Amino acid sequence: MNAINVSRRFFIQSTLAAGGGLMLGFHLPTSAEAAYTDAKPWKTPEKGIEVNAWLVLDTDGTVTIRVPHTEMGQGGMTSVALMIAEELDVEWTKVRAVFADPNRHLRNGKEYKVMSTHGSQLVALQHPHLMQAGASARERLKEAAAQAWGVKRADVTAKQGVLTAGAKSAAYAEFAAAAAKVVLDQEPAIKKDPSKWWLLGTGAMRLDIPAKTDGSAQYAIDTKVPGMVYAAVKASPVPWGKLKSFNADAIKNRPGVIAVHELRAVAGKRGQPDLQDAVAVVATSWWKAKTALDMLPVEWDFGDAANTSSKLYSETAKKALGEKGEMSKEDPKALEVIAASQKVVTADYERPFETHARMEPINATVHVQDDRVDVWSPTQDQSAAVLLVADQLGIDPKNVYAHPMFLGGGFGGNGGGGTGVTRQAAELSKRLKKPVKVLWTREEDVAQDKQRPMSAARLSAAIGPKGLPEAIFTRALWFSQDKQNQIGPATADYGIRNMPYNIPLRHHERHNLDTHIPSSTHRAPGANQTGFITEVFVDEMARAGGWDPLEWRFEMLKDKADWMLVLNTLKEKAGYRTDLPKGQGMGVAAVECHGTIAAACATVSVTRRGVLRVEKIVVVADPGHCINPHAAKEQMEGATCYELGHAWLGGLNIEGGRIVNTNFDTYNLLRMELMPEVETHLALSGGTKWGGMGEPAGPPVPPAVANAIFAATGKRIRSTPFKSHDLSWA
Amino acid sequence: MALSLTINGTTHNVDVEPETPLLWVIRDEVGLTGTKYGCGAARCGSCTVHVDGQPAKSCQLQAASVVGKKITTIEGLSPDGNHPVQVAWREVGVPQCGYCQSGQIMSAAALLARTRNPSENEIEQAMSDNLCRCGTYLRIKAGIRRAAQLGV
Numbered sequence: 001m002n003a004i005n006v007s008r009r010f011f012i013q014s015t016l017a018a019g020g021g022l023m024l025g026f027h028l029p030t031s032a033e034a035a036y037t038d039a040k041p042w043k044t045p046e047k048g049i050e051v052n053a054w055l056v057l058d059t060d061g062t063v064t065i066r067v068p069h070t071e072m073g074q075g076g077m078t079s080v081a082l083m084i085a086e087e088l089d090v091e092w093t094k095v096r097a098v099f100a101d102p103n104r105h106l107r108n109g110k111e112y113k114v115m116s117t118h119g120s121q122l123v124a125l126q127h128p129h130l131m132q133a134g135a136s137a138r139e140r141l142k143e144a145a146a147q148a149w150g151v152k153r154a155d156v157t158a159k160q161g162v163l164t165a166g167a168k169s170a171a172y173a174e175f176a177a178a179a180a181k182v183v184l185d186q187e188p189a190i191k192k193d194p195s196k197w198w199l200l201g202t203g204a205m206r207l208d209i210p211a212k213t214d215g216s217a218q219y220a221i222d223t224k225v226p227g228m229v230y231a232a233v234k235a236s237p238v239p240w241g242k243l244k245s246f247n248a249d250a251i252k253n254r255p256g257v258i259a260v261h262e263l264r265a266v267a268g269k270r271g272q273p274d275l276q277d278a279v280a281v282v283a284t285s286w287w288k289a290k291t292a293l294d295m296l297p298v299e300w301d302f303g304d305a306a307n308t309s310s311k312l313y314s315e316t317a318k319k320a321l322g323e324k325g326e327m328s329k330e331d332p333k334a335l336e337v338i339a340a341s342q343k344v345v346t347a348d349y350e351r352p353f354e355t356h357a358r359m360e361p362i363n364a365t366v367h368v369q370d371d372r373v374d375v376w377s378p379t380q381d382q383s384a385a386v387l388l389v390a391d392q393l394g395i396d397p398k399n400v401y402a403h404p405m406f407l408g409g410g411f412g413g414n415g416g417g418g419t420g421v422t423r424q425a426a427e428l429s430k431r432l433k434k435p436v437k438v439l440w441t442r443e444e445d446v447a448q449d450k451q452r453p454m455s456a457a458r459l460s461a462a463i464g465p466k467g468l469p470e471a472i473f474t475r476a477l478w479f480s481q482d483k484q485n486q487i488g489p490a491t492a493d494y495g496i497r498n499m500p501y502n503i504p505l506r507h508h509e510r511h512n513l514d515t516h517i518p519s520s521t522h523r524a525p526g527a528n529q530t531g532f533i534t535e536v537f538v539d540e541m542a543r544a545g546g547w548d549p550l551e552w553r554f555e556m557l558k559d560k561a562d563w564m565l566v567l568n569t570l571k572e573k574a575g576y577r578t579d580l581p582k583g584q585g586m587g588v589a590a591v592e593c594h595g596t597i598a599a600a601c602a603t604v605s606v607t608r609r610g611v612l613r614v615e616k617i618v619v620v621a622d623p624g625h626c627i628n629p630h631a632a633k634e635q636m637e638g639a640t641c642y643e644l645g646h647a648w649l650g651g652l653n654i655e656g657g658r659i660v661n662t663n664f665d666t667y668n669l670l671r672m673e674l675m676p677e678v679e680t681h682l683a684l685s686g687g688t689k690w691g692g693m694g695e696p697a698g699p700p701v702p703p704a705v706a707n708a709i710f711a712a713t714g715k716r717i718r719s720t721p722f723k724s725h726d727l728s729w730a
Numbered sequence: 731m732a733l734s735l736t737i738n739g740t741t742h743n744v745d746v747e748p749e750t751p752l753l754w755v756i757r758d759e760v761g762l763t764g765t766k767y768g769c770g771a772a773r774c775g776s777c778t779v780h781v782d783g784q785p786a787k788s789c790q791l792q793a794a795s796v797v798g799k800k801i802t803t804i805e806g807l808s809p810d811g812n813h814p815v816q817v818a819w820r821e822v823g824v825p826q827c828g829y830c831q832s833g834q835i836m837s838a839a840a841l842l843a844r845t846r847n848p849s850e851n852e853i854e855q856a857m858s859d860n861l862c863r864c865g866t867y868l869r870i871k872a873g874i875r876r877a878a879q880l881g882v
């Protein structure tokens with residue numbers, strides 16, 4: 001650090017954080033002052049001594065933490081650094097974060113345990129081994145110092161980067177080399193108790209922020225390798241269509257065109273395509289490749305899928321809702337009670353396919369050379385990118401080097417969605433013997449994405465004398481190619497089959513229907529669609545029984561302490577009321593996913609002519625523990641915006657088997673002027689609960705808004721997008 | 731065709747088709763990658779730059795049409811990354827994935843250059859073309875208010 005930085009050293013300010021804990025807030029952190037990351041965080045640090053795979057200590061005090069996970073805006077890079085720094089006990093301002101090497105991870109038998117970043121798991125599931133990495137390094141440093149100083153390890157303290165025993169003291173880095181060789185009888189325990197944390201839970205500014213304010217942060221799309229050529233690619237607009245022919249001669253004299261290549265489909269896991277039939281134009285610049293591709297005459301054989309449409313999907317769903325599901329949790333008693341009941345509430349719900357549309361359009365750069373292959377891919381799992389490229393090229397993964405970059409969004413799609421483009425780049429680089437960057441246009445990105453499955457459900461409940469449901473029938477369906485795994489049946493009815501409410505009798509069925517639209521995980525898989533279905537139905541059931549929907553939830557969840565904590569907090573913070581004038585209303589919803597319960601209260605206004613305004617959304621979540629309230633709050637706001645956008649304005653339209661709204665003019669998502677005020681609160685139940693925060697806040701938002709629209713207008717919304725409903729009232 | 735463009739105060743001679751969008755000249759020819767591609771259709775604002783001080787979507791501007799104009803990208807907004815909007819962005823902690831943020835910052839800086847203390851409405855109007863899938867809108871608003879305090 002130079003003199004200016006020293007003189008402007010920030011001081012640590014103690015204030016009471018919202019949750020009552022001590023907050024260490026840095027004053028005006030600038031990129032030079034705050035803990036930092038590089039604009040090119042995949043660069044290997046040149047100096048310093050490695051204590052373990054996660055940690056490098058430098059004599060100038062810099063602590064480099066290698067982050068195995070993806071940074072896609074969720075704050076993962078900072079979370080990893082925080083967890084390790086907490087146990088290591090170093091000055092936060094000295095911490096530098098870089099991405100870990102996926103090749104090393106695979107070569108050394110999954111050295112980082114897991115690199116994939118999905119399912120809101122980073123903190124929830126990975127904290128034990130990440131905190132362990134910091135704790136183990138700290139104890140080794142202490143042991144190394146103890147041996148050198150001739151004292152016991154217990155007599156050495158390690159604090160803020162300094163080892164001390166009596167009058168002796170030394171910076172960590174002095175013992176880094178010795179520590180790396182220390183063998184401990186037993187690894188130290190990690191600090192599970194939040195009251196013992198000095199750094200976690202205090203609300204750190206994210207390390208990646210400075211690089212994202214001056215254009216220096218590097219994303220995969222920014223990759224430039226000497227000698228690189230660019231490819232624009234078009235796959236069959238109807239998924240699974242076959243490439244019949246194309247006329248390369250028509251464009252071969254276009255400026256900059258180098259080659260036109262045909263790519264053939266490669267089947268991936270779980271019945272999903274890893275690569276579709278496609279044609280690629282390679283040129284000296286991407287713009288030249290793209291404009292030539294637009295002029296290339298191509299013929300496809302779309303097959304039967306060309307006869308499908310959103311309308312047909314809807315009709316198929318309606319029909320299937322009238323048929324017995326392929327999997328059932330039979331309860332004949334439930335069906336009898338419903339058949340005999342005086343008061344039955346029945347409703348059908350439907351939600352369309354949605355796309356990820358991360359801001360960074362899908363791309364990949366691959367450089368195949370004789371002895372090594374380099375990969376730049378915007379994937380949520382860099383180690384999977386290594387294996388994927390090795391598979392496409394038929395080579396040993398140990399010669400494949402992936403360079404993790406920042407991701408311009410992920411939303412669950414860049415694990416599955418990034419596969420096709422990475423195979424395309426690998427294949428083209430192999431054929432051309434040059435580094436190739438493949439970039440999909442936004443239109444291609446939407447058309448070829450693996451989409452969030454369309455879903456529908458029929459729910460029916462018998463309302464008893466107290467106005468509460470005595471039995472419920474649920475039949476859920478969704479359209480997914482995946483017949484086995486996480487985006488298949490298991491999530492099709494997640495949240496419906498396991499509703500938290502104490503309904504005595506339940507009968508459940510589900511369908512997993514065929515589709516030619518490739519499907520994938522999508523932020524809060526399952527819950528993102530079913531949360532709407534269950535929570536709007538709850539509103540309907542409650543009102544049919546004469547209950548206030550929020551009071552109904554208190555009654556039906558009264559033996560579940562964590563749900564009660566979330567709902568009580570919501571009630572208190574949101575100022576929930578039912579006496580607003582017509583045209584205004586409040587609605588609530590609560591959904592659990594990724595181990596976290598989240599509840600939302602929406603306030604809306606609807607003009608007589610039906611113009612909706614979402615005024616405010618209060619979100620409360622209980623992930624049990626929270627290591628970075630700043631990032632948690634961002635995720636809650638962000639997920640609110642994300643799900644509200646889909647539910648209000650989204651929905652993919654399919655005509656002739658293809659998705660037709662493939663850019664932001666027709667797939668128009670939430671913009672600033674429609675963004676409601678969002679207030680977020682954590683209600684932490686602690687204990688052994690560690691839930692995720694990247695996804696759970698989204699699912700309760702659409703039903704809370706739909707329920708608020710009902711309160712305001714008396715109009716019941718059972719499908720999305722809201723914009724396709726007439727909300728006018730008299 | 732050889733064109734001469736003035737970007738961030740430096741003259742760049744590039745050899746591109748005259749109708750090539752400025753965005754791709756900036757990114758692939760000049761090598762400034764802070765300006766992003768998001769839609770190519772004037773619907774996301776990720777590619778926002780300043781042309782003679784006015785915000786413009788570089789995906790919609792033909793390179794030949796900006797010859798002789800003063801083009802500013804995120805890299806040239808300030809010499810040291812300390813334009814008040816950038817300072818405010820770091821204080822508030824605006825970005826998430828960050829991909830849209832160059833465009834957001836350029837739109838915000840242009841707004842504040844013409845309106846010192848914009849109203850809520852003026853902010854929403856000026857920023858309505860800038861899409862953010864991460865949902866950072868509320869912090870963008872807070873960032874703009876803070877930058878207005880700092881004084882552009």
Ligand code: FES
Binds near residue numbers: 769773775776777787
């Ligand atoms: S890329 Fe120019 S507005 Fe989207």
Ligand code: FES
Binds near residue numbers: 073826827830863865
């Ligand atoms: S910060 Fe990710 S799109 Fe705006």
